Amino acid sequence: MNRLTLMSIITAALACPSAALAENIHVATPNTSLVLDATAGQPLKFLYYGNHLAAADLANIGTIGDAVFNAYPVYGLWPEKEAAMSAVHADGNMTLDMAVTGVSSSTEADGAQVTTVTMTDKVYPFNVDVNYRTYPDSDVIETWTVTSHDEKKPVTLTRFMSGYLPIRRSDVHVSQLYGSWANEGKVEEAPLPHNLKVIKNKDGVRNSHTAHAEVMMSLDGKGREDEGRVIGAALCYGGNYKLMFDTDDSNHHHFFAGINEENSEYHLKKGERFATPPLALTYSEEGLGGASRNFHKWGRNHRLANGNKLRKVLLNSWEGVYFDINEAGMTQMMSDIADMGGELFVMDDGWFGVKYPRKNDSSSLGDWSVDTTKLPNGIKGLCHTADSLGIRFGIWIEPEMSNSISELYEKHPEYILKAVNRDPVMGRGGTQLVLDMANPAVQDLVFNVVDTLMTKYPEIDYIKWDANAPVMNHGSQYQKPENQSHLYIGYHDGLEKTLQRIRAKYPDLTIQACASGGGRANWGILPYFDEFWVSDNTDALQRIYMQWGTSYFFPAVAMASHISASPNHQTNRIVPLKFRTDVAMSGRLGMEIQPKDMSAEDKEQTRKAIADYKAVRPVVQQGDLYRLLSPYDGKGAASLMYVSPEKDDAVFYWWKTEQFVNQQLPRVTMKGLDPDRLYTVTELNRVDNTPLPFEGKTFSGRYLMSNGLELPLSHNVDWHKRNDYASRVLRLQAK
């Protein structure tokens, strides 16, 4: 135990009636405290997580009469309780009995402090390090474990959660995200039921279409945006996960989060280390909004690739041309987006395949050579065109996948996931197959897809990395028969290793995580990606709901949000350009449309919107989010705003979600402004014939936060332009 460095974190050696010296560890951020009792020879105990403790509270926290639970409960002795870990020793013993044998701390390169408590089984040479890393700038604490042993034969890990937290019963409500393809990120809130509530994923490849690996726990009844105690938890893992609330006969709910152990028991060899992914925790007394802002800050500063850099305004070719890629078409799209002020063009699916050209989704994945019948001057030619237009060029790939109709599969059928003695089950297009990322040869292959593109075409500025299949076959041709249960964990280990290599070589490349839309919105994968595609559904109205939910855990800079065609390709809804733009501008603005089908007037409106977005981009992408009026409350409108950290600039969004004549809508009060500063209001994306009455006027932050501004129910436009939508984007600049 490194006692000197520990002095800063061990804040109290408490007067403990027992003979053992109680060592309380205070894992602290400016506004939060997590307190553990790491008495040597005893299991690690959890004492407290919540608001930052004063010295007096800290000294007495173990004496308040609350039940004390193990901080990392293991299975075996008193096995009737849920546990964070279970294991079968080499001799068949299914019990663990862990006690603290050491505590150490270190400071990481980014200034984060890591505290490690080592527990060792009282009989077996089996160790679990329970780690806590603090992020003072955002009040986030990450916890994870590293397990190792010195037993003669492998130990089988049958459960391996990243962390556990007892939550005192009161009226705890849990907000979670749920959905499905094209309907991701919907918010659902409910009180905790008795017995078990499980949130899980078993897709194998992607993990955020249906449920999400993050939750908000509002401790005092239904979650409120600005008040109330909230614990936010985000499991940072790209693979199968399980979040579990066990409400037993005690006064506590028991929260566990980690890799989903189902069909994934792990045979840990002597000397091998099994690290679980971090579980990020935050605590706020500023309600859901406070917890979200903490996650956003932590994400931007520490987890999202290039989280503090501004993202470019782009046009993606998918909904504009789908697979119909050709040089003239790409050139026209590039020229159109450049003309509207965009900064980047992304060529989506359909550009590759020589022996088997990619005409639709039934062939060619894995054959990442350009189809010169479609693109005679290749990617080089497109990069030149982009350069001459003053924009950057990006490209789509789906490197973890193949099709049965592909040169890759013909050469390497052993690379795919498939159960022995069975034909492979195939996905999209009837032929899609998933490569076995656990196989180092596949890792090299996937690394080389990116490396070859980047070496041949260093001009490439952006990669859209897609993943359109789950694990459809439980079978790894790489793993030994006895390790078939390592498939899911091995896949994500291999993927992460590959992404680490890519990021080490190409740190500045912008990479989007797309996975049939929003399948990869997770903090485990985002250290390697700059952003994610929120959903394949680009319908502006539905996006309000999806982006609202997604914003619980993810910042706007990571949320790709595109203006698309009307009628919308997913919902067939007819939505005016103004509304589509006003929604897309609340995330990382892009376009996903055939610009040649836009009228000159629409193009001009978009040109202006892009220019305005560039002006407010630092506030949207790096500012603090305040959610003002939830679309889920059914009040007929939704509203949110971003405020710069200096509180000198803000962007306010308001979208009507329903249209009824003479309906009464609430006036939305603003948040996050400096009450004592004066803000001048400018409407962005104005389509009305007359300005709003308060256009160019100045109001105090106090007035805006107490009263808001009165917004008309509709737009004052010529008759032929009237429609059933209304929305506003207001910029507020401090004097």
Ligand code: DGJ
């Ligand atoms: C699924 C993605 O979500 C879409 O945006 C698009 O890239 C297609 N794949 C291409 O096949």
